Amino acid sequence: MDEESHARLSSRPPPFGSYAQPVDTVRWGIIGVGDVTEAKSGPGFQHAQRSELVAVMRRDGAKAADYARRHDVPRWYDDAEALLGDPDVDAVYIATPPDSHRDYAVRALEAGKPVYVEKPMARTTRECEEMLAAAERARLPLFVAYYRRSMPRFATVKELLDGGAIGQVHAFRVENFRPTPAVGEQVPWRLRPGISGGGHFVDLASHTLDLLDHLLGPVTQVHGHALNISGISQAEDTVSGTFQVGSAVVGTGLWCYAADEDRDLVEIIGTEGSLRFSSFGQEPLRLRTGAGVREIEAPYPATVQQPLIQAVVDELTGVGASPSTGASAIRTARVVDALLAEYRTEYGLTFR
Structure with a gap:
């Protein structure tokens, strides 16, 4: 999917979750709450305007529960499908190592959730292409955490x-x-x-x-x-x-x-x-x-990813645009x- 395709998709009212029109607040779920989510990114979803962090997932349930407790997140899961099936999760941030980026991104997009994925977008250009193809099929935007673009x-x-x-x-x-x-x-x-x-x-x-x-x-x-x-x-x-x-x-x-x-x-x-x-x-x-x-x-900034997270939320709520997308990130790949x-x-x- 090229820049023009991404612009065409993201210019429409975001068709995620059960909403037909832009929502006032994007409710986020995180897959993979490791070190990067402690200070660099996780708090950004809670501090950004029109954004809430409502669920987290990690395969180690005890660690997922601990993260949720420490960061005041309402729900936690030890299974990605459970988080993807949560009707209160509008969009998904994937913060796992790169070997699972393609798989989780495709599954999230197929579940009707826009995706914000950690960098690098995936291990190879081919995997990035598969992610972009899934976004095109789902008619949903795909964003990548090259956050220096917004710092x-x-x-x-x-x-x-x-x-x-x-x-x-x-x-x-x-x-x-x-x-x-x-x-x-x-x-x-x-x-x-x-x-x-x-x-x-x-x-x-x-x-x-x-x-x-x-x-x-x-x-x-x-x-x-x-x-x-x-x-x-x-x-x-x-x-x-x-x-x-x-x-x-x-x-x-x-x-x-x-x-x-x-x-x-x-x-x-x-x-x-x-x-x-x-x-x-x-x-x-x-x-x-x-x-x-x-x-x-x-x-x-105190939370380095927050400016880009805000730009992503702005795009999903129809009031702005993100400078980092799958279409731009694949060029780096x-x-x-x-x-x-x-x-x-x-x-x-x-x-x-």
């Missing part, structure tokens, strides 16, 4: 770029380094490609790649190479890439998660200056022009797949 920090970046603060953009570079993570007897799921789709590159770099899509436009050409330096799992830990956006912007990226330092840099270069910022930090933006260097404060294609073949990594 005030990066809204400021976009305003500067769109306003011509550095002239015409013609290049960018990305660097993201972290030391090799300590791994015990059990390799974390984020480093197990069968579950996550890859390693920290898939988990972290997808945020930056999606943000660049939002800031500069879709990537039109991409070439890359991936290696496994640390050997702590089958996941890639060092990736390089070259990019072209449209016909006039080129870029490079280097991601190393087996380094001896932490580094987090995005630099966008224009004809009249440059703009530097980090994807994961909160230090000021650094704008360089002929007038000198200016630092611009751009902190995170295609870029990730292109960068890792040779690596996955070399290591025999296949996905259903």
